[in-house]
Amino acid sequence: MATGGGQVAVSDMTGAVWLIDPQTLEIRSEIATGQGAVWALALSDDGLWTGGNDGWIRRWSPEGAPLGTGAGVPEPTLTNPRGAEVFQACAVCHTLTPDDGQRAGPTLHNVFGRRIGTAPGYDYSDALLELDIVWTPQTVSELFEFGPDAYTPGSRMPEQRVPSAADRAALIEFLETATR
Template identity: 35%
Template sequence: MAIASKLVNTIAACAMLAACGSPQENPSDTGSNKETASKMPKAVPGKTLFMQCAACHSLDADGPKKTGPNLHNVVGRKAGSVEGYRYSKALGAADFAWTREKLDEFITKPFATVPGTIMAFSGIADSEKRKQLIDYIESTDSPAAD
């Protein structure tokens, strides 16, 4: 029964991710949107990209563990270390901390970075989108306690 439940959750997560595509560019765009975008803080475009992640992950300090672990303060955290979250054997045994570089590598190709991960996400090929996403994730972190 637990396997069937995981399968249903994985299929549902995949369906949600598939539904979250990037908006099509408007060929009649006059450039005003590009001017507005250049004035936005660097993390704002990443917020839109995070919508597909939000189906499985929270960024709130006290946010819940969902299908995936809470990502609040993920940069600098040891992989597989969120208290009470059941990781795949591969990620639970991972011996690294999440740096911007490691997140970039993982978001590019999760299955290649951590073979055996159960994260239902194929990755983001566009390096600029990955940077925007990581900027946004990091912008939501709490400052380190002194």
């Protein structure tokens, strides 16, 4: 579920997304994303972003028309294609550079060494602001090993885990390069 731009978006395991009027709870439009289970949604005034089981990010108009795929997804690099691939699920909510601004989550630019809840311009949950975590390769790995519900309880980050230690290591290596 995501809110923004005067709408609510909800999705399910089939890949369907419904844009709902928050006042009347009427379905404004239904989108068949064609990407399998949708595990990430972000809404803004100019559209909807979905990230799903197929590993692609898709952008939709506020009315539910497709606007393209792959936006905001870094191209896999020759040195770390697996890390870039794992990051695709994160790219729905997070950017890598300060120029790309905020999405549903804060930019990850210069994330390593930064205290949790301190990226400029992002409205963090009170629960997250009370945590005493500095983002390091180890803390990022633990976040995705245990999941946000366990590691950062009360945050608005959707439950995303990366069970494979090799995939977590690839993601961290990618982030160490891409977020500088």
